[in-house]
Amino acid sequence: MPSKNSNGNGMSSHNGNGNGEKSQRSSNLNLICEINDSLAGENDTDQYHFFFLNGYVSRIKNDDRIFYPACLSDNCRRKVMEDASGFRCEHCGKNYMTYQPTYMITAKISDFTESIYVNFAREHGTALMGMTAEEFKEFKENESEEKV
């Protein structure tokens, strides 16, 4: 539900008396069409890009699979496989009794120009969802129990 962007760029004079604030640059915000343009010129899709944008989440892909079971080791966090004795991390060569639910969310972000898919991993997912992946997992589990 888009609520913001009343008009194109919010440069309308909202401070009548010029005390204090110098001209604050809102120009570090990119429109999504600009971001798409600049990404289209890149071949290396693995690169990280930093943009500031003012958009809204219009869709989340894979709504019920937005986290994965990750290794408990903080500097690993790779996906673990469930097996008979728990959860196995091939990278660490260890078995764990449990796992760390970790976000990997693909969300569609829109503004009034275009849309872009953005990945939100780990704590970025927490910021997006407003709860940790553990909390989300419990939330989903409770929800499905109630439906039964």
Ligand SMILES: [Zn+2]
């Ligand atoms: Zn591991």
